[in-house]
Amino acid sequence: MKIAIASGKGGTGKTTLSTNLASFIAESRECVLSDLDVEEPNSGLFIKAELIHEEDKFKMIPEWEKSKCELCGNCQAVCNFNAVLKMGKMIMVFPELCHGCYACSELCPTDSLPMKQKKMGELKFYKKGNLNFIESKLIIGEEQAVPLIKQTIDYVDEKFGEDVIKIFDSPPGTSCPVIEATKDADFVILVTEPTPFGLHDLKLAVETVKQMEKPFGVVINRHGIGNDGVEMYCREDNIDIIARIPNDRLIAEIYSRGELLYSTIPSVKEAVKSISNYVDKFNSQKKRETK
Amino acid sequence: MKEIVVISGKGGTGKTSITASLAYIGGEDLIIADCDVDAADMHLLMDPDFGKAEDFFSGELSLIDQDACIKCGKCQDVCRYDAIPIIDSQYIVDPLGCEGCGYCARVCPTDAITNSQPNVGKCFVSNIRTGSTMVHARLSIGADNSGKLVAKVKKDAKAIAEEQKKIAVLVDGSPGVGCPVVSSLSGASFVILVTEPTVSGLHDLRRVYELVKKFGIKAGCIINKADLNKEVSDDIKIFLKEEDIVLLSEIPYNVKFTEAMTNGKTIVEYDKELGNIISESWEKIKAIEGL
Numbered sequence: 001m002k003i004a005i006a007s008g009k010g011g012t013g014k015t016t017l018s019t020n021l022a023s024f025i026a027e028s029r030e031c032v033l034s035d036l037d038v039e040e041p042n043s044g045l046f047i048k049a050e051l052i053h054e055e056d057k058f059k060m061i062p063e064w065e066k067s068k069c070e071l072c073g074n075c076q077a078v079c080n081f082n083a084v085l086k087m088g089k090m091i092m093v094f095p096e097l098c099h100g101c102y103a104c105s106e107l108c109p110t111d112s113l114p115m116k117q118k119k120m121g122e123l124k125f126y127k128k129g130n131l132n133f134i135e136s137k138l139i140i141g142e143e144q145a146v147p148l149i150k151q152t153i154d155y156v157d158e159k160f161g162e163d164v165i166k167i168f169d170s171p172p173g174t175s176c177p178v179i180e181a182t183k184d185a186d187f188v189i190l191v192t193e194p195t196p197f198g199l200h201d202l203k204l205a206v207e208t209v210k211q212m213e214k215p216f217g218v219v220i221n222r223h224g225i226g227n228d229g230v231e232m233y234c235r236e237d238n239i240d241i242i243a244r245i246p247n248d249r250l251i252a253e254i255y256s257r258g259e260l261l262y263s264t265i266p267s268v269k270e271a272v273k274s275i276s277n278y279v280d281k282f283n284s285q286k287k288r289e290t291k
Numbered sequence: 292m293k294e295i296v297v298i299s300g301k302g303g304t305g306k307t308s309i310t311a312s313l314a315y316i317g318g319e320d321l322i323i324a325d326c327d328v329d330a331a332d333m334h335l336l337m338d339p340d341f342g343k344a345e346d347f348f349s350g351e352l353s354l355i356d357q358d359a360c361i362k363c364g365k366c367q368d369v370c371r372y373d374a375i376p377i378i379d380s381q382y383i384v385d386p387l388g389c390e391g392c393g394y395c396a397r398v399c400p401t402d403a404i405t406n407s408q409p410n411v412g413k414c415f416v417s418n419i420r421t422g423s424t425m426v427h428a429r430l431s432i433g434a435d436n437s438g439k440l441v442a443k444v445k446k447d448a449k450a451i452a453e454e455q456k457k458i459a460v461l462v463d464g465s466p467g468v469g470c471p472v473v474s475s476l477s478g479a480s481f482v483i484l485v486t487e488p489t490v491s492g493l494h495d496l497r498r499v500y501e502l503v504k505k506f507g508i509k510a511g512c513i514i515n516k517a518d519l520n521k522e523v524s525d526d527i528k529i530f531l532k533e534e535d536i537v538l539l540s541e542i543p544y545n546v547k548f549t550e551a552m553t554n555g556k557t558i559v560e561y562d563k564e565l566g567n568i569i570s571e572s573w574e575k576i577k578a579i580e581g582l
Contacts (some may be wrong), residue, residue, distance in 0.1 A: 008329075008330045009302060009303065009330050009332070010301065010302010010303050010305060010330070010466045011302035011303010011304060012299060013301075015491065024328055039467035039497060039498075040300055040301060040466070040467055040494075040495045041497075042301070042490075042494060042495070043493040045490045045491055046301075050302075059407075070311060074328065077293070078393070078397060080350075081352055081392070082394045083554060096416065099390050099392055100371060101371050101372075101394050102369070102371055102394065103369075103392055103394040103397065106369070107394075107397065138468065138469070140468055140498060140501040140502050141502065141505060142468035143469050143473050144467075144469065145467070145469045159380070167515050167551055171467065172302045172329070172330065172431055172466055172467075173329035173330055173465075173466070174330065174430070174433065175329050175430055175433065175434055175435070175437045175471075176433065176437075177436070177469070178433075179387050179433045183367050183387070185299045195549060195552055195553055196332075196335050196552060196553060196555065197307065197332040197335065197552060200330075200332055200335060201330040201332065204330060204432070205347055207431045208433060209433050211387075211433065212387070212433075221577070225546065225549050225550075225553070226549060226552075226553045226580070228296045240531065242432075244568065249519075249544065250490075252516070252519055252544070255491075255520060256487075256488060256489035256492075256519050256520035256523055257489075257490065257520060257522075257523075258489075258490035258491075261545030274443050282408060
């Protein structure tokens with residue numbers, strides 16, 4: 001069972017929800033939390049666990065080998081990203097523009113552009129009791145988050161079977177990194193805040209998950225501020241509001257210190273409990289349907 | 292002409308509310324560019340007329356002509372993005388997965404694959420209620436080219452600013468450290484970092500500033516919700532000192548900040564005390580940049 005926690009707008013509480021939900025679930029069974037916001041991963045600040053494994057993550061980029069090259073220029077012609085240029089008697093590769101499609105490399109008549117590994121980030125695997133936490137961090141200056149997100153999901157899939165509950169803390173927005181992070185999910189939780197910005201970006205997020213044909217529900221964070229726009233929108237569009245977390249300065253203060261909330265704030269415990277129940281119900285229903 | 296870019300690394304720190312306030316203070320002197328194209332919210336406070344709309348085409352998308360396809364599967368073999376699944380015994384390009392490298396079209400023996408430039412968003416030039424002009428955009432769901440759309444928004448805003456002899460372009464940047472942010476930062480003369488005293492806020496500030504440093508751009512920082520956590524606030528100030536970043540202002544935690552946005556107002560219009568703090572920041576920036 002894979003649950004992606006996403007939101008259009010940043011800073012609505014994805015990480016707060018992911019870390020508290022995963023830790024709560026791990027009290028009773030095995031659970032995986034994976035931070036896929038590889039540009040700015042924050043879940044690790046809230047999970048105090050033991051580091052049991054780390055590895056570098058690579059993307060593949062072509063590297064020019066001069067000796068056999070006939071300077072035919074085919075590599076430049078087949079690259080749609082302007083990442084390979086023939087300049088005089090040289091072939092130049094711009095790794096930050098390369099999408100790793102292999103076209104220049106495999107279509108080179110003299111095999112002069114073999115693909116080589118280039119480090120793009122680091123993956124770390126932490127463990128504490130039933131909680132497995134896996135995060136990846138993109139190297140600053142690397143522009144493409146998608147390949148690292150993909151490799152992180154692959155790592156989680158390899159290590160854990162389908163029965164284990166997996167929670168993916170996704171990047172904000174609605175563009176390619178979010179699609180990558182949510183496309184394998186069985187269920188998407190959209191976290192929003194009841195403000196005009198929250199509503200506007202929630203609508204974009206809903207459009208995105210609908211296009212991907214994913215079942216989803218909404219969690220309203222900072223409930224009590226703003227207005228009732230989000231509530232009305234969800235009611236009109238028949239979107240389930242799974243839980244509401246109240247706006248509370250104390251919550252913000254505990255969060256600011258990098259601490260989990262559910263053990264000290266009853267309303268947060270209530271919220272993660274109802275989300276956990278909701279997800280379980282969804283899962284057993286799905287299992288019945290596939291049978 | 293100067294280019295002032297507001298970024299935050301972490302979402303939800305108040306970046307857009309602060310940018311909108313600066314836009315209000317600067318009034319006719321500034322051209323506004325909303326480069327948070329993934330979740331563009333600035334228009335909610337600026338009352339734009341969407342005067343000029345333009346479709347934005349970028350990248351490539353492959354399409355397989357089923358009549359010409361002989362189902363050899365070569366396209367699927369070379370696709371590194373697993374974007375050509377077999378659906379109902381036909382090879383179909385998944386538009387959300389396709390990166391537009393065009394490799395499939397190059398190896399297709401029957402030339403059944405064509406590439407087109409997809410419409411990935413809309414770009415608008417609007418008159419706004421500050422008496423000035425705003426360039427903004429709406430990225431299509433799951434689109435790949437947010438970096439390029441950001442570049443387009445900025446380029447158009449700059450052209451207008453130069454033509455109308457404005458003192459600066461004010462840019463609302465995107466979250467994270469990936470391609471849209473890189474695009475937002477390129478060419479900037481001054482960066483405003485908006486942060487909050489939470490462990491996540493500081494973590495993301497450090498990462499995004501590493502990127503700013505690569506560009507060698509001068510930076511100032513606004514600490515929002517400054518009194519939420521004194522310890523982290525002090526840590527932020529130590530970091531700013533170490534990195535020679537100007538502390539522009541500290542905004543206290545205040546529900547009026549969100550209330551203003553809920554009422555469709557900028558903070559400077561809604562609350563005098565908070566407004567004065569932001570006005571002071573603007574005066575400091577003007578002094579530094581000689582505006």
